[in-house]
Amino acid sequence: MAIQLKSARVERWPVAGAFVISRGTKTHVDVVVAEIEGEGELGRGEGTPVYYLGEDAAGCRDQILRVAPHIAELDAASARAAVQELMAAGAARNALDCALWDLEARQRGLRLWQLAGCDGAPTSRVTAFTISLGTPGAMAERAATAEADGYRLLKLKLTGEDDRLRVAAVRKGAPGARLIVDANESWRDIDILSEAEALADLGVEMIEQPVPVGADALLDPIYAPIPFLADESCQTAADVARIGAFYDGVNIKLDKAGGLTEALRIADAADAAGLSIMVGCMLCTSLAIRPAFVLAQRARWVDLDGPALLERDREGGFEFRDGRIGPPVV
Structure with missing residues (x-):
């Protein structure tokens, strides 16, 4: 033992x-x-x-x-x-x-999913593919390539400056893709509602961490047409009650949470609070994705493209095909 x-x-x-x-x-x-x-x-x-x-x-x-x-x-x-x-x-x-x-x-x-108390074996999920920050033209080019490679959900990195130009360019470059954006706490000094409305008009369906940690109350009076999700503002299950008044959901990452144990607790707290769940990751190999993939079965949005952003992955890693992530074929 x-x-x-x-x-x-x-x-x-x-x-x-x-x-x-x-x-x-x-x-x-x-x-x-x-x-x-x-x-x-x-x-x-x-x-x-x-x-x-x-x-x-x-x-x-x-x-x-x-x-x-x-x-x-x-x-x-x-x-x-x-x-x-x-x-x-x-x-x-x-x-x-x-x-x-x-x-x-x-x-x-x-199996891990059995030990975690899940109802059934994990199945493939649509995953976001991240479009790194760049000029509008460069991001549009990368988005077009990603869409051609089969990715149907693109996550755009933003900065709080010229974000509408970047999103508009990506929309033109990948007209058939679903879009979500990650502001990485950068919307400090802009009209958040106006920005959210403009991005919604461009087909964006979710905005991740628009404001800095600790400034979440900036979102309190805003009724945006698309949901805001907390990333950096929600590290553990104890944060859910605090951020629930400002956000519509949480992005759960095992590295932030400190493992699958706490990540499952966050998911339970989010469900109890009526918040949507996204499961994300850092840059990583498929070894890190294995437990996250179990949790991803409960998520509205899945962003587990870490291994797909590397030059190479571990042997026997997850398969990325037609915009989906799935367990390796054994």
Whole structure:
């Protein structure tokens, strides 16, 4: 029954081209991988540091190494409960939590979705494909390519400046695609209602995190024609009650939440509050997507394109076909 940490390591994965948002550009992503063994089985989990919270991969690895002695000799379920108390939400806890879910499922001869209490096996879902920040022309070009590749839902990164021009250009470049946008907290000094109405007229169906964390009350008097979703403003289940008055839904990412355990709690809290659910991810490999894909079965919007944005993925990774993400064919 007892478990032990086999390894905690940092891996670097190159991005296909570059991934650009309002906060900067990434040409690679460093992830932390945790491996836990017990009863002859091995559980694995992956986390991507939450950069806007000041995390880095080496620091996340060190967190896992510091916690490991405190959960050694516990069984997988008890260790998973313990790390919720021993570690703060973030990528380190995510990697360890998901490794423990994986290990327990393998020890009990169950699929992850069964252990998580889901009603049925996960099926393929339409996933958003992210169009990195750029000039209107460059974004339109990338959107046209994505639509030609079969993606039917595009997520556009915005900055709070010239956003209408970017969305209009993408709409022209990919006329048949559904559009959602991520403002990454950038709508500080603009007329939010007017901007939302203009984007709705261009066919945008959802706006993610328009205002900075802590400024959520700016959305209080606004009745926009399309929903606002909280991303950075909702890290854990405890945040749901606070942000529910300002947003129509939440984007749940396992790295923010600190693992599948807390992500399931966020989903339950969102459902109870009548909020829509989106399941997203950071740049990552398919190892990180495995637990998120289970949760994505409950989501209105799915944004699990992390592996599709890399130059290469792990062997046996998820399949991206016709704008959908699905389990690998075994």
